[in-house]
Amino acid sequence: xxxxxxxxxVEIEKNRARVDVGGIVREISLDLCQEVSVGDYVxxxxxxxxxxxxEAEALETLKLLNELAEAV
Numbered sequence: 199x200x201x202x203x204x205x206x207x208v209e210i211e212k213n214r215a216r217v218d219v220g221g222i223v224r225e226i227s228l229d230l231c232q233e234v235s236v237g238d239y240v241x242x243x244x245x246x247x248x249x250x251x252x253e254a255e256a257l258e259t260l261k262l263l264n265e266l267a268e269a270v
Contacts, residue, residue, distance in 0.1 A: 202241035202248060203263070204256035210236055217242060220260055 205217035205224070213228045217240065224242075231240055231247040239256035240247035251259075 200243055202243040204239050204251055204259050205242050206256070207234055207236050207238050207240060207247075210234075215240075215247065217247075220264070 203219055205219040205226070207215045208218050208223065209216040210228070213232070214225055215228050215234070216223055216225055219242070224245075226240075226242055227246045228234065229246065231249060234240055234247065234250055239251050239253055241249040241251050
């Protein structure tokens, strides 16, 4: 099973993007998901954006992941 984490795109340069995941900014590849813009949420797996997701879904997933982290 794979786990994808949602992140918000804050910057795009060519086929690379900087994404904010709960306050942590990382650089990812857009090679698999090119039709995105700054402000969009994408599902991230192994350093690649694999799918664009809507904001409500992304925020709910991040909330659930934070709750899991606090419970551990």
